[in-house]
Amino acid sequence: NRRDSTDILIIGAGPAGALAATLLRRQGRRVTVIEREVFPRFSIGESLLPQSMGLLEAAGMLQDVVEAGFQYKNGAAFARGEERTAFDFREKSSAGWGTTYQVQRARFDQVLADHATRQGAEIRYGHQVLAADVAGERPRLTVRAPDGGEYAIDGEFLLDASGFGRTLPRLLQLDTPSDFPPRGALFTHVEDGIAQGGPAAANFDREKILITVHPRHCDVWYWLIPFSNGRASLGVVAEQSFLEGYAGSDTERLQALVGEDPGLSRLLANARWDTPARQIKGYAANVKSLWGHNFALLGNAGEFLDPVFSSGVTIALKSATLAAAALQRQAAGETVDWEADYARPLKRGVDTFRAFVRAWYDGRFQQIIFHPHKNETIKRMISAILAGYAWDETNPFVAQPERRLASLEAACEVGG
Template identity: 25%
Template sequence: MPSSLTGIPTEFDVIVIGGGPAGATTAGLLAKRGHQVLILDRERFPRYHVGESLIPVVMAPMKEMGLTERLEQRGFERKYGGTFVWGNEQAAWDFSFVDGGDYPFAYHTRRADLDSVILDRARELGAYVVEDATVKEPVEEDGRVTGVRFTVRGGKETYEARSAMVVDASGQARVLTRKYSEIDWHDKLRNVAVWTYFDNCERLPGDQYSNILVEGIENGWFWGIPLDKGTISVGFVTPSTVAGESDQGLEQLYRDEIEKTTKLKHMLRDARQSAGFRSARDWSYTNQTVYGKGWAAVGDAAAFVDPLISTGVALATTAGSILSRVIDKVLQYPEIEETALKRYATAYLSFFNEVRSFVERFYDRSLMKEDYHKLAQSVIDPEQKNTPANDFVTLLAGLRGKHLALDITVDDLVPETPASASASASAEN
């Protein structure tokens, strides 16, 4: 029988595989509701991760976690909007979060710092956290996931922990979804990204100072994300076919393509590269199944969309908030598990697919700015209750309060008790 780690129980209400934003948010909010939760992450935080630019919908789960003041105190730079060099005229145009959504800003962050803040908060809320822990396999009983087996770095022993529910928040490692689900790759978004960092960069002028820059060129697009002072993250996203045809490799392709930009090249004219290159391939996918008996997936372990509109952390933490509410009810009323998890999966993937549909269509750079506004309206506001420009910003802000998936409830699935039935009857009378 595997032994336990010092001070760590072997029985939990929920085990969460992965301590990134999705896992830490899910675990933290479940712990906040009084459940015993274990987070297992294969890395030691702070650890590097790309995806530094956030959108305002992230502020809602951060508020639930009690982190909004802490994010401000950490000195993360506020992000009030963005600047596109996009469309058939290749002219620069801006958007501001003030024009749509519930929050007028988000942040640009160093993800190592942000992710540590969220994971530390999950600890404060009562979650057990084991870092340097690699989950080897789920524990199964009669077709149900009932726990996990894991190892810790530097040791040979295999440990086992049991729980009523297991959450796969392992990112693109997809510890459970790789085993229990087929994956659908989105062919229109089969891209390669290569990125690095620069110091001594010039910033965008005036009101654009804190904007993310997204600049399209013939073979793809660049992001420019201001992190602090003169440092920016600069990445190039291009179709896999273009990357595969390059004879000189991704790094030289990156350098060659920067020379074709306008605003970005100007920002980098006196810059110094301050880090090596990193790359990622085939980013956009959806798992066909994101839940099963005793388990559910959240964040990148469930689905991931191209980084064009910076949805990664926002989708992950929003989904973590949703899933925490659902699992809270499932733990109290196990009989609703199948229906409740199905409702979560349907709502979450519906939300994800609307974002993905917009991104796919946004890649058509033959349009004018106003056409992109109308495109957003067709996706989220077909009844045209708001202006196209407002709908565009609302979508880019993350649709907070504008999509049913963000307010999912399973309270109606909870069986009536005699007391609640009596109270309901009295209210009707």
């Protein structure tokens, strides 16, 4: 029976896995990544946040991303009926990058994975993790190779970066339900046909993600993420029960929902729907613990909140950065407390986003951003969170997100 060995075993070659692999190779560790798919492969999650630029830069991966020619992004725009508001991420209170990209993930993930390979990481594409044993001295995986044969591989430490595959949470019963209701998304890519200079485009900025609130249901929203090639990612998010109220194919359901918003309908009047829409649901998930005996969960394999603030890839990259730093100290002979050194610092930012996501769905955040009178200092602080700087303790919205949002909401009521 075949039995392989490595230093660091990683499940999944998405952004979390590729960044962790690169950082660990730079520390001189042997790294083996087990990836179920053959790249390039589609992934959802196309709008990055500027905070991710600093994380890619620190890993030496940014140049490859810049040279790939993705759509430049400098902010987020929001629409509700005829109301419009926008955040320019360069006008933010936190230090660091103020711009980033909107990326086709098939290409973006391949750029990162290829970088990890050039650094000497071994990525086994088409290999699927079937079982995990973390009880022994060294964690061990059972893997199915593309030829159908199974083999075992062990390592000193195991990182689960398998995203929505949630390999270890499933295999080790670490799953716990999310505290958000089950939502789903219908989405596709279109040739958007939004001619620059045309009447529909007058209020449209390709350099920002556009989030549109449904005209009648404030917890239903659409994303429009323009790419650099005249195409765009388009999707709608709602509670699963709401989406089930629409009949037909996923494309017909998405078209019906887009048709309900006059602003979005105008904008996409000339769009060519050339790709069948798809549905993803029940993606919000949590775990009992982000680590265990010689293993840790990265990115989406840990917790996934909600797509509204485009925080997923940033959290994935942050988790990989924190885990690689902890492993470096461990390799140097230091004792690492994975709760204090990994889980808690990661959750700091995740909890900031959690407070914002909650405020989005109960309407508070919308009330704040569409309020006609804006305090510039507060806008810069909110802009910093939307840009992904959710770990910046100098920002009061990181230190006390719930209290800050509550006090703003009260101010809106007075002001509005």
